[in-house]
Amino acid sequence: xxxxxxxxxxxxxxxxxxxxxxxxxxxxxxxxxxxxxxxxxxxxxxxxxxxxxxxxxxxxxxxxxxxxxxxxxxxxxxxxxxxxxxxxxxxxxxxxxxxxxxxxxxxxxxxxxxxxxxxxxxxxxxxxxxxxxxxxxxxxxxxxxxxxxxxxxxxxxxxxxxxxxxxxxxxxxxxxxxxxxxxxxxxxxxxxxxxxxxxxxxxxxxxxxxxxxxxxxxxxxxxxxxxxxxxxxxxxxxxxxxxxxxxxxxxxxxxxxxxxxxxxxxxxxxxxxxxxxxxxxxxxxxxxxxxxxxxxxxxxxxxxxxxxxxxxxxxxxxxxxxxxxxxxxxxxxxxxxxxxxxxxxxxxxxxxxxxxxxxxxxxxxxxxxxxxxxx
Amino acid sequence: xxxxxxxxxxxxxxxxxxxxxxxxxxxxxxxxxxxxxxxxxxxxxxxxxxxxxxxxxxxxxxxxxxxxxxxxxxxxxxxxxxxxxxxxxxxxxxxxxxxxxxxxxxxxxxxxxxxxxxxxxxxxxxxxxxxxxxxxxxxxxxxxxxxxxxxxxxxxxxxxxxxxxxxxxxxxxxxxxxxxxxxxxxxxxxxxxxxxxxxxxxxxxxxxxxxxxxxxxxxxxxxxxxxxxxxxxxxxxxxxxxxxxxxxxxxxxxxxxxxxxxxxxxxxxxxxxxxxxxxxxxxxxxxxxxxxxxxxxxxxxxxxxxxxxxxxxxxxxxxxxxxxxxxxxxxxxxxxxxxxxxxxxxxxxxxxxxxxxxxxxxxxxxxxxxxxxxxxxxxxxxxxxxxxxxxxxxxxxxxxxxxxxxxxxxxxxxxxxxxxxxxxxxxxxxxxxxxxxxxxxxxxxxxxxxxxxxxxxxxxxxxxxxxxxxxxxxxxxxxxxxxxxxxx
Numbered sequence: 001x002x003x004x005x006x007x008x009x010x011x012x013x014x015x016x017x018x019x020x021x022x023x024x025x026x027x028x029x030x031x032x033x034x035x036x037x038x039x040x041x042x043x044x045x046x047x048x049x050x051x052x053x054x055x056x057x058x059x060x061x062x063x064x065x066x067x068x069x070x071x072x073x074x075x076x077x078x079x080x081x082x083x084x085x086x087x088x089x090x091x092x093x094x095x096x097x098x099x100x101x102x103x104x105x106x107x108x109x110x111x112x113x114x115x116x117x118x119x120x121x122x123x124x125x126x127x128x129x130x131x132x133x134x135x136x137x138x139x140x141x142x143x144x145x146x147x148x149x150x151x152x153x154x155x156x157x158x159x160x161x162x163x164x165x166x167x168x169x170x171x172x173x174x175x176x177x178x179x180x181x182x183x184x185x186x187x188x189x190x191x192x193x194x195x196x197x198x199x200x201x202x203x204x205x206x207x208x209x210x211x212x213x214x215x216x217x218x219x220x221x222x223x224x225x226x227x228x229x230x231x232x233x234x235x236x237x238x239x240x241x242x243x244x245x246x247x248x249x250x251x252x253x254x255x256x257x258x259x260x261x262x263x264x265x266x267x268x269x270x271x272x273x274x275x276x277x278x279x280x281x282x283x284x285x286x287x288x289x290x291x292x293x294x295x296x297x298x299x300x301x302x303x304x305x306x307x308x309x310x311x312x313x314x315x316x317x318x319x320x321x322x323x324x325x326x327x328x329x330x331x332x333x334x335x336x337x338x339x340x341x342x343x344x345x346x347x348x349x350x351x352x353x354x355x356x357x358x359x360x361x362x363x364x365x366x367x368x369x370x371x372x373x374x375x
Numbered sequence: 376x377x378x379x380x381x382x383x384x385x386x387x388x389x390x391x392x393x394x395x396x397x398x399x400x401x402x403x404x405x406x407x408x409x410x411x412x413x414x415x416x417x418x419x420x421x422x423x424x425x426x427x428x429x430x431x432x433x434x435x436x437x438x439x440x441x442x443x444x445x446x447x448x449x450x451x452x453x454x455x456x457x458x459x460x461x462x463x464x465x466x467x468x469x470x471x472x473x474x475x476x477x478x479x480x481x482x483x484x485x486x487x488x489x490x491x492x493x494x495x496x497x498x499x500x501x502x503x504x505x506x507x508x509x510x511x512x513x514x515x516x517x518x519x520x521x522x523x524x525x526x527x528x529x530x531x532x533x534x535x536x537x538x539x540x541x542x543x544x545x546x547x548x549x550x551x552x553x554x555x556x557x558x559x560x561x562x563x564x565x566x567x568x569x570x571x572x573x574x575x576x577x578x579x580x581x582x583x584x585x586x587x588x589x590x591x592x593x594x595x596x597x598x599x600x601x602x603x604x605x606x607x608x609x610x611x612x613x614x615x616x617x618x619x620x621x622x623x624x625x626x627x628x629x630x631x632x633x634x635x636x637x638x639x640x641x642x643x644x645x646x647x648x649x650x651x652x653x654x655x656x657x658x659x660x661x662x663x664x665x666x667x668x669x670x671x672x673x674x675x676x677x678x679x680x681x682x683x684x685x686x687x688x689x690x691x692x693x694x695x696x697x698x699x700x701x702x703x704x705x706x707x708x709x710x711x712x713x714x715x716x717x718x719x720x721x722x723x724x725x726x727x728x729x730x731x732x733x734x735x736x737x738x739x740x741x742x743x744x745x746x747x748x749x750x751x752x753x754x755x756x757x758x759x760x761x762x763x764x765x766x767x768x769x770x771x772x773x774x775x776x777x778x779x780x781x782x783x784x785x786x787x788x789x790x791x792x793x794x795x796x797x798x799x800x801x802x803x804x805x806x807x808x809x810x811x812x813x814x815x816x817x818x819x820x821x822x823x824x825x826x827x828x829x830x831x832x833x834x835x836x837x838x839x840x841x842x843x844x845x846x847x848x849x850x851x852x853x854x855x856x857x858x859x860x861x862x863x
Contacts, residue, residue, distance in 0.1 A: 001395065001559050011840070207381075212848060219849050220800045227799065 022211040023202045028053075031214035033069065034062040035080045036109055042208035047200045049143075049191035050086020051134055054201075057081050064110060064342030066244040069221060074342045078112040084192065085143070089118065089131050095149035096130035098122075098362070101140050102157035105286050106133035108351070110340045115348035117157070120355035125362060133157075136166075137270055141173040142184055153362055154274050156267070157284040157354075160291055160306045161251060164259035166266045174273055243296050243336055246344045251290035252297065255305040264312055271318045282361060283313055283320045284354065286346065289339040292327045296336070321357050376416040378625045379579055386413065387629065394633060399556040403530050406633065410535035414499075417539075421497040429529045431458060432507045433522070436514045440521035448515055455511045463504045466496055471700030499539040501697060503532055505664055510546035512668055519547050527553050536629040540622050542640045542660035549635065557634030566825050567631030569840075573815075574624030576843050577617040581808045583852030584801045585614035592794075593761055596771050601778035602791035604771050611761045612754040613809055616645065619658070638663075643816045645753075648745035650714040653753055661697075665690050688712040698760070703768055707759040714752055804850050 022031070029038035039052040048054065058080045063073040083089045088107050100106050100118055108116030108131075118131035130151070132140055137156060158166060172180060190196065245251070267283055274281040287306055294302045306324050313320040327338055330353055338350040346354075359365075376383045390409045394402055415422045432455060439451045510531070514521050522528040531550050537543075592599050592607035599607070623640035630637045638660045647653035654662050673686040688709070695708020734741040758775075762768035795802050818824050828836050 001561075004559075004561050004564060007565075011837070014841075015844075216849050223800050223803050227803065 018211065019206060019209075023205050027058075028056065028205075029058055029060050031210040034065070034109070035060050035078065036104075036107075038210065039080065039082060040208075041086065042204050044200045044204040044207075047191065048086055048197060048204065049084075049188070050082070052082045052086045052088065053204075054082055054084050054086040054197050055091075062110065064244070064340055065344055066246055067342040072242070072244060072342055074340075076110070076112075078110070079114070081113055084194075087130070087132055087135075088113070088116065092128055094128040096151050097127040098125070098129040098153045098155065099132050099140065099151045100129065100155045100157055100284075101135055101137055102131075102133040102155075102284075103159055103162065104134055105159055105345050106131055106157045109345045110343045111345070111348055111351065115351055117351050117355060117358075120351050121358055124355055124359035137273075138167055138170050138173050141169075143188060150277065151279060153280045153282060155282045155284055155358065156270060157286060159286045160288040160303075160309075161247070163263045163285055163306075163309055164255060166263055168266055169269050169273060243293060243339075243341050244343075245290055245293075245297065247288075247290060249290075249297050249299045249301070251288045252294055252299060252301045252303040254303075260305070260309060260312065263309060264316060267313060267318055268316055271316075281319065282358065283318055284323065284358065285309060285320070286354070287324050287327050289344060289346075291324070292331050292338060293336055319361065321354070321361060323354055323357065326353050326357060376413055378622065379575065382416070391632060395559045399558070402557065402633075403527060403553050406535070407526055407530045407533065410530065410533040410538060413535040414533060414538060417498050418495075424497055425503065425533055426529075428459070428462070428503075428507065429532045430525070432511060432532075433525050433528045436511055436521040436528075437523070439511065439514050452511065452515045456508060459504050459508050459511075463500060466500060468696070468700045475702075502541045502543055503538060505543045505661075506537075506546075507532055509543070509664060509668060513545070513547055519550070522546070522550055534630070534635075536626040537637065540619070540626070541658075542623055542626065542638050543664050544638050544660065548638065552635045555634075560634070563634065564632050567628040569825055569828075570624050570628030570631065572628075572840065572843055572847075574621045574626075574628060575847050576621070576808075577624065577812065578621030579847050579851035579853075580804065581812060582614050582618035582621060583854075584804045584808065584850070585610045585617070587801050587852060587854075588794075588798050588805070589614050589761070591798075593763065593767070596762075596767055596774070598789055599794065600788040600790050601774050603789060603794045604774055604778075606791060606794070608754060608758055608761075608771070608775075610805060611757050612645070612750070613805075615757065615760070616641070617812070643819060645750050646746060646816065646820070647749050647753075648742060649749060650711070650718045650752065653749055654711075654715070661694070665694055669693060684716050687715050691715065702765045703759045703762050706765065706768070707756050710756045710759065714756075801852075808846070808850070 029035055032038040035058050039056050039058070041048045041051060041053065059077065060080070061075050061077045063069070063075060067073045080088065081090050083091045090113070098121065100121070102117075106117055113119060116131060118129040122129040132143075137154075140154070176184065270283075271281045285306055288303075290297060291303050291306060294300060310320050310322050310324060327350070330338060330349070334349075338347055338353070339345065340347050376386060386409070390405065394405055397405060411422050411425075414425060435451055435455045435458075439448060439455070442448045442451055510519075510522075510528075513519050522531070527550060530553055531546055534544075534549070589607050589611045592603060593611070596604060620641040627637045627639070640658060640660050642656040642659065644653055644656040647656055670686060670690045673689060674682065675686070676683050678686070691708040691712030692705060693708070695704040695706070695711075698704040698707070729735060729741060734744070755772075758771050759765075759768045762771060815824060818827060821827075828839065
């Protein structure tokens with residue numbers, strides 16, 4: 001038995017050492033091409049409070065999510081800060097007056113912290129804006145630490161392609177009983193323990209195994225490149241624009257009417273719930289990159305779903321920001337500067353336009369006038 | 376809890392350490408408890424069914440042992456077979472037969488109100504039902520006394536390494552081992568772990584990689600040309616072997632760590648030189664089960680030739696149906712039945728042909744040709760086994776026989792070149808890993824590979840182990856976790 005245990009320990013030692021080196025010696029983002037993968041919570045979602053590791057500050061040179069590790073990749077240096085709750089905000093003692101619930105666009109993937117939507121809106125309105133992303137309204141309702149200090153405005157931002165699949169509200173979160181509320185508060189309080197977070201983050205990183213995934217990807221790339229392309233990455237084909245798309249023509253397919261109906265019902269339920277809580281609700285659908293730059297796609301087809309959605313939402317009395325018209329106009333005027341060329345997400349300019357429209361809507365100004373492109 | 380999951384790894388390590396730490400007389404209890412925890416991790420209600428079946432069969436076997444008249448024994452045996460087979464039929468096949476009947480009536484314009492059955496199939500039920508039935512029949516035949524210790528019998532039924540997908544071990548082999556005191560044996564434990572490691576390599580590297588390509592082609596066969604369909608079918612032959620053989624090796628290895636020997640499920644089946652030989656090497660625990668409990672009771676080969684043909688077809692059709700409630704499996708079984716009969720009927724003609732061609736003087740070449748033909752015949756049947764529907768299967772077969780020609784035949788389909796280049800990494804991993812497996816199989820012909828390794832210096836052995844671990848970590852498909860045979 002002793003011999004077996006000794007040999008087992010010896011056999012496992014290299015793997016244990018490598019794991020320890022990754023977690024305790026190397027920087028958090030050592031094995032990732034962008035910050036997102038290095039700070040995202042993987043396994044311990046029920047122990048850590050937010051979507052990202054709490055209290056993280058990283059400056060990293062990133063590549064876009066479509067063309068990373070290729071000749072098309074564009075490098076950009078970004079700053080990331082997460083707060084004690086594990087969302088991309090700087091710690092601030094002030095209670096947030098505005099909360100933006102959204103996806104990776106709201107997080108500001110590919111952008112530095114100062115270019116994110118919450119920061120851009122905060123600088124325009126002078127009140128604290130909290131980026132609660134990526135998350136759904138259900139998660140927001142569950143997180144009692146934030147809903148304790150009730151915000152004045154809740155913005156739900158979502159990329160166009162996810163509008164049909166917006167999460168329906170969970171009844172147990174919408175109108176929780178006293179016991180459920182107490183349980184959620186207790187859960188949030190436990191998740192807030194700094195010492196627990198200090199243990200949970202390394203454990204989560206161990207499960208995430210970024211080093212392993214990095215080498216798996218490297219082996220795959222090496223085999224593919226060496227054998228298929230003779231150690232050379234193929235040069236860009238002629239006449240292909242430098243703008244890259246994740247879904248291409250697939251993103252401009254017609255959406256069935258029942259999906260629009262479903263989205264309407266869901267967003268209406270958000271609106272009604274928040275109204276009943278005396279919170280102002282604003283819906284911000286973000287156009288797909290393929291929607292605004294449809295002329296760069298082979299089909300050159302302009303999708304109509306988002307336009308229909310905005311009209312239908314407004315008819316239902318839901319305050320909706322028309323980013324589609326604003327982006328179309330900005331694209332005509334300034335060219336393709338609204339989205340990152342090598343990434344699925346919007347650029348600082350896209351964020352700036354959205355922030356202006358939101359600021360105007362919140363402060364009561366007439367929507368629709370966008371200032372010329374900032375230099 | 377899948378074998379290839381972190382949860383199972385922790386479960387196995389935990390059980391393993393406690394197993395050897397506690398006194399030997401309590402170990403079966405730990406294994407029984409662990410087996411039920413393992414089964415409940417799938418679905419707690421499954422464990423209730425398993426427990427109920429165990430208690431009923433335990434009691435009936437005791438009654439069977441006590442019965443002194445032949446008639447009484449036969450009555451109890453009939454009752455147990457009816458209960459077990461009936462349960463398996465109602466859970467697994469009721470919906471299938473009802474649907475088939477509905478189709479037949481609809482085809483003939485008859486309006487029949489046949490109810491729709493949609494029952495969740497408890498995982499592993501086909502395997503543990505067969506295990507229980509073999510026990511009862513062996514008690515009836517007087518091969519063993521009924522087990523008095525309900526705990527040991529429950530462990531035989533629920534033994535977790537074999538619970539989900541076999542091997543279908545016999546009570547005559549396993550129950551006596553549970554009574555023995557299993558001491559920690561370094562060589563046995565390390566051999567078991569090596570077998571587990573090899574099983575993971577087969578499952579995660581080879582089968583996992585092949586799954587990506589095979590699933591893609593077989594999900595939409597109409598989108599691919601004949602060479603791509605042929606490649607996918609060839610890959611499926613290796614996928615299903617590595618998936619199931621990998622699972623069996625892991626299961627056998629786990630049992631070996633605890634000190635229990637299991638029946639070997641695979642004996643390099645693609646090295647077979649005839650269809651009957653293939654069935655002596657493929658899923659041995661199932662094919663021997665059918666031989667002992669279905670084929671022999673039907674009369675075996677000691678009957679008239681036509682009746683023997685019928686028996687063979689019955690065995691293969693039942694075997695096909697056992698795999699799943701789908702006509703694709705029935706056709707697969709039927710083809711194998713025809714193969715088997717033809718291989719016996721054409722034996723003398725084939726021998727004459729071999730003599731005429733002078734292949735007798737070239738035994739290596741002769742063997743190679745035999746293996747290649749057998750492999751091709753078996754691979755052809757995998758089309759029916761893997762296809763989602765019977766029409767898909769026939770489409771693939773027709774495409775394979777007619778779709779190699781003109782450009783019009785391949786118009787609008789993905790070509791082999793584009794398919795391989797878009798899955799180049801998987802293709803390379805598949806080719807290299809299958810080659811490695813072939814080399815290991817070639818070594819196995821000469822003897823036990825683990826014994827061969829033992830005679831090598833430690834640095835070489837450890838390098839081999841690390842290479843396998845590195846291959847599993849770096850090359851495997853983490854997305855493919857489910858084992859094919861879990862659905863049966």
